[in-house]
Amino acid sequence: MAGLTTRDIEGYNEQLQSDAQFLCSDQRMDAELVDRLVLQLNRIYPQILNDKEACKFRRLSVPTKVRLPELLKYLRAKGEEACHEFYRALHIHAEEVYASLPTRIRQREMADSKLANNVGILQKRYALNDKGPMFFLSCFSLVVGIAVLYYYGEGETLRSTGAFLHCSAAKLSKDAKDVFISYAEVGKQIL
Structure with missing residues (x-):
């Protein structure tokens, strides 16, 4: 039932x-507006409101x-299409x-609540973590730095980076610290 509108239900x-x-109680529904609605229904949809019926509903003495x-009672008796065309004429005039x-x-309230529900679902669905873009950039930079050291590092470079890796591992988590220290140790063994 999530995709239903009021029009689908009723x-x-x-x-x-x-x-x-x-x-019937709205002051904006004056004689002029009712006359325009009757004329719209009569001219565009004579099968809904023929000339005789239009004259009856346009009689200014009433x-x-x-x-x-x-x-409104007449249109409801005519059926769904007549009511739909009345709404269309009202929307136009x-x-x-x-x-x-x-x-x-x-209908607007239902659409707004449906939109609010969808936004909440989308936020939950696509929020992979709550750390934000800076966390991603720092992790990416770290990986790029390690890759550069690994691929372009020569014997002299690896010897000089060992101390740097030990110092930089001090403020990282245990897993990251282990990776850095093992990299530094492997680099010393290779040389």
């Missing part, structure tokens, strides 16, 4: 039922507080109202 019909009270609930719908707010 259809547009159920969303419209949830949003109906908000839409208050908007009566026409809007009737329109009144984006601020569309963004403040209760179902849209829930």
Whole structure:
């Protein structure tokens, strides 16, 4: 269920039922906006709202507080596609109202919580250690230094590096100290 949105869980019909009270009480849903929504549905989707029905919902003699609930009830009775097209028209003509719908707010909250969960998982998944880049660079430099000493060191160089390796091993961990000291001892034996 991790990838589901509110739209997947409930259809547009159920969303419209949830949003109906908000839409009917919102002051931004005035006569002009309702008229534009009805015209959009009538002109673009006459199978959803034909001319006769559009005239009924555009009648200015009936208050908007009566026409809007009737329109929403009618669209819900028409089915999922009609409700979807209403949301699309609302998004086009009144984006601020569309963004403040209760179902849209829930979708954003679900998406935000899902994003927060994913970020937490990604941080856990890719944090190989907590030492940071300086630790990596120091280890890399150490390995490069040993490789340079090993491949390019000649007899005289190895004799002079033995004391250096013993001194530099003083502040390292036990394992690193053992490696340095054994390297210095092997270098003395070779010469």
